[in-house]
Amino acid sequence: MPPVREALSRDRVVAAGVAVADTEGLAAVTMRRVAAELDCEAMSLYHHVPSKDALLAALADEAARLVVQEAAAITADDWVDAVRRRCLAARDVMVRHPWAAGLLAAQQQSPPSSWALYEQLVGTLTEAGFDDDLAHRAIHSLGSMVFGFSTELFEPDGGDSTPDPEIMATMAQHMPNLARMAASVVHEVDGALSVCDTRAEFEFTLGLVLDGLERERVRRATA
Amino acid sequence: MPPVREALSRDRVVAAGVAVADTEGLAAVTMRRVAAELDCEAMSLYHHVPSKDALLAALADEAARLVVQEAAAITADDWVDAVRRRCLAARDVMVRHPWAAGLLAAQQQSPPSSWALYEQLVGTLTEAGFDDDLAHRAIHSLGSMVFGFSTELFEPDGGDSTPDPEIMATMAQHMPNLARMAASVVHEVDGALSVCDTRAEFEFTLGLVLDGLERERVRRATA
């Protein structure tokens, strides 16, 4: 007789964590509570997730994956239209999962699932005539709109300046636009691979916002 | 003989919490650990803070207060200069306290200390010729740059549409610009006091960013 309960898996553990966070809030996400959701004991989760912190990181990544999934289907002739609608769809996902913003902001490393969003964005922007440098600035600006600002791009090892070649290889294969852009931008900043000057990115986005506000002020004053 | 130890107070408890978060991370902020920092027992903290969640909210508010303190001193003839430098100073504070971004993003209500930043911003923008509607959009745009997006303005009671008149009175007294702007914008949206359409604010900021990127793309293409 086959077992009545479906076998546990990392995916099922993460899904149960999302369900608990959605219905009872992030504070209710305890190992025991998630296990109960799966009709098993807390200790069984440790066969699929190394620790509670890892589970929380997986929840943050799952939120990013849902964002990517929502955005992936959206295309438009005009790049502005496409990107605007993708950002709004992404925001809808974040609003549906109120625990996601705080959790993503608390992560030290950018969730791997979020890379696919940037890959798609860079592809769209490149097609629209963006050079790699501007595309790079753009994904920082737009990433901070969607996920909040604290997450840093291209620092998968948390500030270590020598990137994992295996990760780079996987990236090059599955994310050609992102890989090309990274290589190009890296070249420009003289070999400091995997390090974004996040203050410069912040200043750039801030400049976009301030310029736009000043333009709108003048438009209203002369209208 | 007077007691050797300084008496506990809410301020000392919050300061100890910040110290622990700065040196050992947010996870180390437990009631027992904070108490140890103050040479007392965990239970003593409950005379100054109602719960651990309240302590964490107080830490978020303290981060906002530090941001305000840093920004308050900065003035400039040009409003763009003043606001840019204040935002960068604010960001420096956030970077110095890496726990602050996640904690602020996790808060359901905007920390009271953050209001002073918006009061200052609205004052500066009004002086520079912004109407109240544009000033309102501006503080949403800039607030999301500094603190992240999730915190909602003017919803001190968490979505309840009838605002506390006492809070409004205090606000009117100490934050004239903010109070005037709130009243003006409220009037415009037909009586739905204390409710910002945060999706509209998001769309506005997104529009600023997208327009700025497109402008930069064209500038580079024609250069």
Place this chain on the structure above:
DNA sequence: ACCTGAACACCGTTCAAGT
């Protein structure tokens, strides 16, 4: 009034033992 010791219910995690 402010502080505290003991206690309770709960948590993350380890480990030896089951299947």
Place this chain on the structure above:
DNA sequence: ACCTGAACACCGTTCAAGT
């Protein structure tokens, strides 16, 4: 291999008792 019971150290919080 995957799962679990018992156990440990730790946590937030209550409460009665101290000063």
